[in-house]
Amino acid sequence: MPPSTQLTRFGKAVQGSSCPTTIADLDVLGELSDGTAAPQGIYGHVPFCFHKCHYCDFYSLVDRRDRQPMFVQRLTEELRLAGPYFKRPLRTIFFGGGTPTLLAAEHWRTVLDAVRDNLSLESGYEFTLEANPETVHAELLAVLVDGGVNRLSLGAQSFQPKQLEALERWHDPANVERSVKLARAAGIWNINLDLIFAIPGQSLNAWLADLDTAVALEPTHLSCYNLTYESNTPMTAKMRSGAIRPVENEVEAQMYEATIERLAEAGFEHYEISNWARPGYRCRHNMMYWENENWWPLGPSAAGHIAGTRWRNVPRLDAYLAQGSWPPICDVEQLDADGRVGEELMLRLRLIDGVALDRLDELLAVGQRGPQRMAAIAQHIDGGLLQRTSDRLKLTKRGLLLADLVLADLL
Numbered sequence: 001m002p003p004s005t006q007l008t009r010f011g012k013a014v015q016g017s018s019c020p021t022t023i024a025d026l027d028v029l030g031e032l033s034d035g036t037a038a039p040q041g042i043y044g045h046v047p048f049c050f051h052k053c054h055y056c057d058f059y060s061l062v063d064r065r066d067r068q069p070m071f072v073q074r075l076t077e078e079l080r081l082a083g084p085y086f087k088r089p090l091r092t093i094f095f096g097g098g099t100p101t102l103l104a105a106e107h108w109r110t111v112l113d114a115v116r117d118n119l120s121l122e123s124g125y126e127f128t129l130e131a132n133p134e135t136v137h138a139e140l141l142a143v144l145v146d147g148g149v150n151r152l153s154l155g156a157q158s159f160q161p162k163q164l165e166a167l168e169r170w171h172d173p174a175n176v177e178r179s180v181k182l183a184r185a186a187g188i189w190n191i192n193l194d195l196i197f198a199i200p201g202q203s204l205n206a207w208l209a210d211l212d213t214a215v216a217l218e219p220t221h222l223s224c225y226n227l228t229y230e231s232n233t234p235m236t237a238k239m240r241s242g243a244i245r246p247v248e249n250e251v252e253a254q255m256y257e258a259t260i261e262r263l264a265e266a267g268f269e270h271y272e273i274s275n276w277a278r279p280g281y282r283c284r285h286n287m288m289y290w291e292n293e294n295w296w297p298l299g300p301s302a303a304g305h306i307a308g309t310r311w312r313n314v315p316r317l318d319a320y321l322a323q324g325s326w327p328p329i330c331d332v333e334q335l336d337a338d339g340r341v342g343e344e345l346m347l348r349l350r351l352i353d354g355v356a357l358d359r360l361d362e363l364l365a366v367g368q369r370g371p372q373r374m375a376a377i378a379q380h381i382d383g384g385l386l387q388r389t390s391d392r393l394k395l396t397k398r399g400l401l402l403a404d405l406v407l408a409d410l411l
Ligand code: SF4
Pocket: 048, 049, 050, 051, 052, 053, 056, 057, 058, 060, 097, 098, 099
């Protein structure tokens, strides 16, 4: 799942006996039916993985193959239910996970047939599948392309076995290049590579070597995230016990700054804190998140957002499979006006272009926290973390390194 979907919570949580059990208990379906809201995209979550990597806190479980048919049946049922509520063609679909390429080709054919039968897509749509380099093969790619997939996001993470081992990623780095070639041969030219830096034991030079290897594969897009120690992962427990030593903050900052420099030299546009694209290849799906648009979730643990209401399908495969009709949901929040402003600021300022001053003025005029936010913005401009240009407010180069701090002040 893209990190951008792990949104900070600042809405009013709906809890207790009135807690909804499915999306049918909320106003969302009515808003979709009468056209007051429409999703621009869909995020589908495939929860199967080879094994659980120790740094990962996404919902996934070890694939035993036996549950794939039931999962696919359930997913297609969700598609059939949701499709009639989408009154406008979708701009983007993204299947992440988990490891979507662990689903057998015949199952993808079923899912993609259901997509075609139940959804309409804009011309020039983007349809991305996340892929593990170990599981990309020609037969699967042929099915994907036939079903409309036109973008692949490969979890390369690193090209050095030592670093992959530190992450507990077990793919052969050579399979990244093999997958890129196979994808192109199948007709998919829009390819993202996911990379991770600040892996324990990784030097600045080792990271730059990874970047150079990635660039040499000529992807259209690169996502470069620093390793995050999520609160509930085995890797974090090892770090706390001293078994793993994180990369020093200073080295991590050097890695990030060197990434900005190296990818600019290679002709990539830096358009979001952790994302770079060849001109014309910004990820439309993630732009949808950062521009705070509406999207629909499919599959266990997938999160959705429609007109200020956020929710998540319950992150348990058994519960997802057991319930017919709409899937069970949790983490429902209905954002108030202030919450929506905070969320929009937090998301838009992740973009290198920042937020237009006209829009900023509109946002600061809403809700009660406007004066506080104005003061925080002034303080961060004085501190050199935000800059105001003739028409936009955006993070400075130093602000990119301390983005979490700045964005937290604007909530
Ligand atoms: S393959 Fe990806 S989703 Fe699966 S456990 Fe590893 S990091 Fe998490």
